[in-house]
Amino acid sequence: MSTGSNLFAEPGLQQITVWARGVVMNKDARDIVVALAEAAAREGKYVQAWENYVDLPDRVYVPVRAYARISTDPIESKYIYENETPDIIILVEETLVKGVPVLRGLRKGGVLVVNTRRSPEEILSFLGDTGNLETLVTVDASSLSTAVTTLSGAEGATDATGIGAGIAAPLAGAVVKATGIVSLENLAAVVKNPEAMRRGYELARVTRLETKGAAQEVAVSAGELLKQLPFAGTVPSPVSENEGMVTGNWRMQRPVLDQEACTSCDTCWIYCPDSCITRTDEGPTFNLKYCKGCGICEEVCPSGAISLVPELNFKD
Amino acid sequence: MGKVRRISGCVAAANAVKLADVDVICSYPIRPYTGIMSELARMVADGELDAEFIHGEGEHAQLSVVYGASAAGARTFTGSSGVGVTYAFEVYSPISGERLPVQMAIGDRTLDPPGDFGSEHTDAECCRDQGWIQGWASTQQEVLDMHLIYYRVGEDPRVMLPQFVCQDGYYITHILGEVDIPDPSQVKEFLPPYKNHHVLDPKNPMIIGAQIEPAMGPPLQYQRYQAMQAVGQVLREAHEEFARIFGRRYDPFLEEYLTEDAEVVIFGQGAHMVTAKAVAARLRNLGEKVGVVRLRTFRPFPTEEIRRRMSRFKAIGVLDNSVNFGISCNGGVLLSELRAALYDFGDKVKTVGFVAGLGGEVVTHDEFYRMFRKIQEIAKTGKVEQTAYWLPFEL
Numbered sequence: 001m002s003t004g005s006n007l008f009a010e011p012g013l014q015q016i017t018v019w020a021r022g023v024v025m026n027k028d029a030r031d032i033v034v035a036l037a038e039a040a041a042r043e044g045k046y047v048q049a050w051e052n053y054v055d056l057p058d059r060v061y062v063p064v065r066a067y068a069r070i071s072t073d074p075i076e077s078k079y080i081y082e083n084e085t086p087d088i089i090i091l092v093e094e095t096l097v098k099g100v101p102v103l104r105g106l107r108k109g110g111v112l113v114v115n116t117r118r119s120p121e122e123i124l125s126f127l128g129d130t131g132n133l134e135t136l137v138t139v140d141a142s143s144l145s146t147a148v149t150t151l152s153g154a155e156g157a158t159d160a161t162g163i164g165a166g167i168a169a170p171l172a173g174a175v176v177k178a179t180g181i182v183s184l185e186n187l188a189a190v191v192k193n194p195e196a197m198r199r200g201y202e203l204a205r206v207t208r209l210e211t212k213g214a215a216q217e218v219a220v221s222a223g224e225l226l227k228q229l230p231f232a233g234t235v236p237s238p239v240s241e242n243e244g245m246v247t248g249n250w251r252m253q254r255p256v257l258d259q260e261a262c263t264s265c266d267t268c269w270i271y272c273p274d275s276c277i278t279r280t281d282e283g284p285t286f287n288l289k290y291c292k293g294c295g296i297c298e299e300v301c302p303s304g305a306i307s308l309v310p311e312l313n314f315k316d
Numbered sequence: 317m318g319k320v321r322r323i324s325g326c327v328a329a330a331n332a333v334k335l336a337d338v339d340v341i342c343s344y345p346i347r348p349y350t351g352i353m354s355e356l357a358r359m360v361a362d363g364e365l366d367a368e369f370i371h372g373e374g375e376h377a378q379l380s381v382v383y384g385a386s387a388a389g390a391r392t393f394t395g396s397s398g399v400g401v402t403y404a405f406e407v408y409s410p411i412s413g414e415r416l417p418v419q420m421a422i423g424d425r426t427l428d429p430p431g432d433f434g435s436e437h438t439d440a441e442c443c444r445d446q447g448w449i450q451g452w453a454s455t456q457q458e459v460l461d462m463h464l465i466y467y468r469v470g471e472d473p474r475v476m477l478p479q480f481v482c483q484d485g486y487y488i489t490h491i492l493g494e495v496d497i498p499d500p501s502q503v504k505e506f507l508p509p510y511k512n513h514h515v516l517d518p519k520n521p522m523i524i525g526a527q528i529e530p531a532m533g534p535p536l537q538y539q540r541y542q543a544m545q546a547v548g549q550v551l552r553e554a555h556e557e558f559a560r561i562f563g564r565r566y567d568p569f570l571e572e573y574l575t576e577d578a579e580v581v582i583f584g585q586g587a588h589m590v591t592a593k594a595v596a597a598r599l600r601n602l603g604e605k606v607g608v609v610r611l612r613t614f615r616p617f618p619t620e621e622i623r624r625r626m627s628r629f630k631a632i633g634v635l636d637n638s639v640n641f642g643i644s645c646n647g648g649v650l651l652s653e654l655r656a657a658l659y660d661f662g663d664k665v666k667t668v669g670f671v672a673g674l675g676g677e678v679v680t681h682d683e684f685y686r687m688f689r690k691i692q693e694i695a696k697t698g699k700v701e702q703t704a705y706w707l708p709f710e711l
Contacts, residue, residue, distance in 0.1 A: 007598055008681040041322070049322075053433060053486045057347070076594035079487040079587050080678050152358075156324030156351035156490040160358060222708035233430050 012072035014181065015083035019065055019102050020092035021252065022058030026051070026066070027148050028092050030159070031168030031191075033068035036175065038163070038190040039182035040070040048075055052082065056154075061250040061292055063100050070181060088179060090171055091115060092147075095311045097126040099249035106132045108211060113137040113174050113204075115167060118312065120207040126312065131214030137178045139204040141170040145196040164191025170200025177204045241290070247274070251293030253308035255286050261305035268297035268306060320496050325488035326351030328456040328495050329395075329421045329481070332463030334365045335503040338419075339390035339510075342381040344372045346400040347433050348485035349423030353395065375400040379407035379418075384516075386416040387524055391467070391510040394418065397485060398425030401439040411478050412447025413540060414524050417470035417510070418478040419463065420448075423489040424586075426675050427639075434676010435485035437586060438638040441614075441649055447540050449479040449547055450615035452585040456493035459483050461564060468507050468554045474546045480615075484587035484637075486676060498562055506561050547616050569618035570625060571610040574600055578607030580691040583626070583654060584635030585611040588672075588679045592635070595684040606688050611650065622657045631666040631695035632658075633687050637673045645669055647704030666694050669704030670711070679707075686711050 016036060020029035030051055037049035052065040067083045069075055085105045094116035096102055103112065110132045114123055117140045124136065148166035153159025164172065169191045176184055177200075184201060188194035220228075230236075235244075262283040269277045269284055273296060276287040283305075284297075298306040323331070329352045333341070341360075343353035359365040368385075372378035375396050382392035396404065401422060411418050424435040427442075440450060449470060453459040459481070466479040483489055516522060528536065551568040559565035573593045575581060582592050589610040599606045609626060611618075626632060636648020644652050647669025658665050670687050673679040690711060694700055705711040 007602075007685070008595070038322070047322075048491065050491045053348075053490055077591075077681065079484075079491070079591055081486075154351075155347070155354060156326040156492075157330075157355040158323070158327055158358070160362075226709060 008076070010071065010073065010076060013075065014070045014088070015086045016068040016070070016088045016090070016175075016181075017065055017083045017086040018067070018090045018092060019063055019096045019100065021060075021096075021250075022055070022062035022064045023060045024149055025092045025147055026056075026058055026064045027150050027153065027159070027161075028166045028168040028171075029064060029066040030153065031148075031164050031166065032090055032092070032172050032175075033066045035164045035168060035172050035187060035191050036182060037068045037070065039186040042186045042189065043182060046071045046073060046075050048078060054081065060294070061252065063096060063249065087111065088113070088175060088181070090175060092167065092171065093252065094118065094123070095252045097123055098311060103127065103131055103133060105217075106214065108132045108213070109134045111135040111137065111175075111178050113139070113171060113178065115139060115141040115171055117143070120205065122312070125315075129212065130209060131212055133209055134211045135178050136207045136209060137174050137204050138207070139170060139174040139200050141167040141174070141200055144170040144199045144203070145193055162192045164197065165193050169193040169197040170203075173197040173200030174204035177201045178206050246289055247292050248289045251288075251291055251311055253293045253295060254288065254311050254314060255291065255293070255295070255297050255306050256309050257283060257286075258305045258307070259283055261303050263303050263305070265302060267300050267302060271296050271300045320494055322492045323456060323495050324351060324490055324492050325453070325456045325459045325483045326423070326490070327355050328460040328493075329463055329483070330355035330359065331495075331497050332460045333393045334359050335498065335500060336391065336393075336464060336467050336507060337365075338367050338393045340368045340370065340382060340385035340392045342370045342372045342378040342385075342392070342394045344375055344378050344396070344400065346375075346397045346425070347423075348425060348435070348489040349395045349397040349421055351489060352421050352423070356393075375404035376407060379404040379411065379420075382418045383407060383411050383414070383416060386411070386418045386512070387414060387516045389510070389512045389515040391471075392418050393421070395421035395423070397423045398439050399428050402427060402442055405443065408443050408446035408448060408478075410525055413536075415476040415540070415543065416478060416512075417467070417476055419467055419470065420478065420480050421463070422480050422482040424482060424485045432675050433485065435487060435587075436638050436674060436676065437482070437484075437636075440480050440482045441638050443480070444615055444649065447477060447544065448615060449475075449477055449613075450482060451480075451613045452482045452484075452611070453488060454585075454587055454589050454610060456488060457495045457564075458566070459488060460495055460497065461558065461562070461566070464503060464507060465551075465554050465558055469547060469550050471510050472550045473513070475543050475550050477543050477547070482586070487587035496564075502561050506557060544616050548618065551613060566612065569611070569613050569621040571612055572625070573608040573610070575607035575609060577605055578629060579605040580631045580633070580688070580695050581607045581609050581626075581629050582633045582635055582684070582687060582691070583609045583611065584637070584650060585614060586637060588635060588637060591679060591681060592684050595681050595688065598681075599685070599688055604688070604692070606692070617653050617657070619657045622654065623660070627658060627661045627665055629665060631668065631691045633691040634667060634669045635679070635687070636669060636671050637679070639671070639674065645703035647671060651704060663698075666698070666700055668694055668700055668702075670707060671704060672707040683707050
């Protein structure tokens, strides 16, 4: 007995989802949603901004999300965990286009804003099927200001460092350019670095795409969930690899070995915190399904045989 | 009117504690209530609040610290979530038994297993019969207000009991809501300084928690029972004063929403009732006579208020966001107690229970829709085929 109708539709509601990397960028993700929500509130809109509760407490580089909701009417679906059907998606870091389902649920005519120096074409090559995406915005926000790393403001507490001093400001500016969701003036009034915000607005490159449409995902039924759950919620111990915790998409930089320089001393193998290095006759090999790109192997290599290369330089 | 800010329930609670000018705070971190303590730590460090901030080595220690501090005459604050609340269980009865008005914030969290940050009311409800006043807020504003009101009620000489101020983990603790932060002078008018009349003092030695003989048991427990009985009237007075000073009026026991001509209602407490209200409003647009009654004071359970005000409905659905395995009627403690309160009305008022949102899962609009439809069906047919339904599996 389901409503099966649009009884609970909220047509005046716009959903904004921001993706970032744990610890090092989650403050900037939060700043974007807070800044846009506060600016919209100045325009008499009903707003909501929050961080994904399940992504946190975060670990370094793990994909994390923050959300805003801006509505012309009081928000009735207030107590939820996620924006299930975002209108606007913002990536604080470019590698998120690879291996992270960032476009999931995007509504028709959706907008994607990416912090990148790369061309829109290159970004699109990683996204594959862009579904409902209609507008791609690229902006090199990292060249306009620096990410702020702080624990202040975590767990719902007040962020004593202020809002929008880092790369959040130019990214929010880019959002305004593509969507006009709030006015530039109101956004300038709430961010700490309005200059970077304006530069983000000016330099944002807007590419219009043809909407292809996306297949609707079918939710798993309650009965099916009950059937799937193992007795008492036990989890089988991963003997070698855990399919439930694939961490390769945490990686922003990939370790690459110079075989000539490698002495097979195995120091990297000893230090890798995720046991992602295997010793072979050709020297160490990296398990990229799980390598988080932490860079410890490069740091400890005594012969300088390992270098870190931006992940988007690789197509695979 | 003070300053309106968009803040989380954690920050709202911390602001209330600051406005109440507490003397001793004891913390120990556990999600989701942690933000309250990190905010208070910042306030103390920044000189906004002059209080002793003690980091306990666990929840049992937290409660023991505020137990002693309160006995020494300090206004105290502590808090916890989930298994942190139950780890401190031993100390709840001594604190209420010594009649110490300690205040504790609860950011609800499911009890283990599994390790789950999501909210269930089980943690605080486990402690329901330990002599603590308990109530659930449903918005960030109500969190702030309830903390202030409960200090006043708990410290009233007619009461002298500790209090749990509960807020659903994540939904209220972490989501931001608009909060009018009152002016300190208003709070000063509302909340007189804490006066304990049996203070631990080296100049005037006294033993608290002494061993007694069984013969002293009945009068001692009866004293505490009488204190709990007195809470209702003191709550009424405090809410009147609160409305006069701050301009926000709450019903101390039951918030009624669209109930005037309602035939059926959903009864429950906490954040999910905000969703219930939204669904009721949409159903009203379809001409359905449905409403919501939100319980604001869980301990003492407002039996008389419920009898007087809720016996007029044809059928009541009770939402329990907790697990009470093996309880009567297979629902939760709210169903059990509401049925007991309405027992004398017999078949005139039908009741049905719903257990939903376990593990902190969202109770969706659609689920509330199904609940309302079930209650309407019961009101129409007069038949209760199942005393309670576990969602989403059974309804």
